[in-house]
Amino acid sequence: MNFEREVESRFKCPKCGGNSCRVEKIAVTGAGITRLLDLQTNVFYAVVCENCGYTELYSKNVIDGKGDRIMDILDVIFG
Numbered sequence: 216m217n218f219e220r221e222v223e224s225r226f227k228c229p230k231c232g233g234n235s236c237r238v239e240k241i242a243v244t245g246a247g248i249t250r251l252l253d254l255q256t257n258v259f260y261a262v263v264c265e266n267c268g269y270t271e272l273y274s275k276n277v278i279d280g281k282g283d284r285i286m287d288i289l290d291v292i293f294g
């Protein structure tokens with residue numbers, strides 16, 4: 216199961232209706248105490264509409280934890 220490939224093939228922008236996107240991985244360092252302690256870095260999939268620039272973020276931890284069930288999630292997101 217390749218989340219990026221599935222999203223790119225199913226993508227439909229909720230803002231402009233475009234169906235072209237790219238998926239990037241971004242890392243976000245936690246704020247506050249977690250940042251001070253350097254405890255964790257959160258990684259997200261950023262799904263960027265190539266038509267209007269609208270971006271959605273999905274937690275990589277959650278997505279990866281879904282395994283094959285991610286197909287069900289994608290059905291909910293994109294119909």
Ligand SMILES: [Zn+2]
Pocket residue numbers: 228229230231232233264265266267268269
């Ligand atoms: Zn769009």
